[in-house]
Amino acid sequence: MGERCGWAGSEPIYRDYHDTEWGVPEWDGRALWEKLILDGFQAGLSWITILKKRENFRAAFAGFDPEVIATWGEAEVLRCLADPGIIRHRGKIEATIGNAKAYLKIEEEQGFANYLWGYVGGEAIQNRWATMAEVPAFTPLSTQISKDLKKAGFRFCGPTIVYAFMQATGMVNDHLITCPEHEPCAALRLPPG
Template structure:
């Protein structure tokens, strides 16, 4: 069976970048804090935009945000903000850029408190394990777990991480596997 014959979740469409993301990343468990930080930046940048818009700029985000090194991003200065505001390879939204820096600082605090950001996130999960859904059709935009994580992160000062973004983050990092039952990548 070649790639053309494989069935995917309908949202993956026909864009090769979207299909690759669907096939290789979406719904796959991630426990690496560096990757969890990368998705925190990307999902927060996506707020109000389509995910493909961010995927197309992912490599630029990696360069602009110090290879997603949380300590380096947490130490960004006003000069870095101005540099990023001139970077056509990312979404040049001052609030989102400032949020990425603040969220990096808060990410480190969570790591210090819980030992890792991963341990923090999975403290919300039933039995500390990912949820495997494989619905027949459609997936929710949020759940009580994404509500709880988002609410706690907001209380900690995180921005651009409401329950809908949180649920997309959970799907992206495999905390939830929502590949449809008909999808060959489930």
């Protein structure tokens, strides 16, 4: 059995995330939206910071219910800005409200999961990296998805954020080939059923 991807480090919360969640294909549109929002909050910070605050984010953002968040205004923005349990960044909070509206439009038209998974033909891309140095920060595909999300009204979704999102949600399998999670994630590359 190989070693975990080097970024997983030694903190239990990070190792658990690596072992059970990162790279596992996510087929639920609402869960995909939540992850995209959290990745947007990560911009300029480390993922472990977000991971440690994830439950606080869920509480502050109504369980990441886009139908609720899409109705928010200045009062909810101010409430979030006063919440020490989350990242208090006005631009990111306001973007979450706009992103909820953009999500609902895509969800109604074609389904958010269908929209995103359509970029990879409904099947997770399987990379075979041997070292962390080979793993890109963004790709032409993440750049295209980023542009399209922005056209749809999303913010805080640049090419690097989108690629991190694709890795985390299993749209791309970037576990190193020496990692014990590479093959289990590869086995899940197609949607269930």
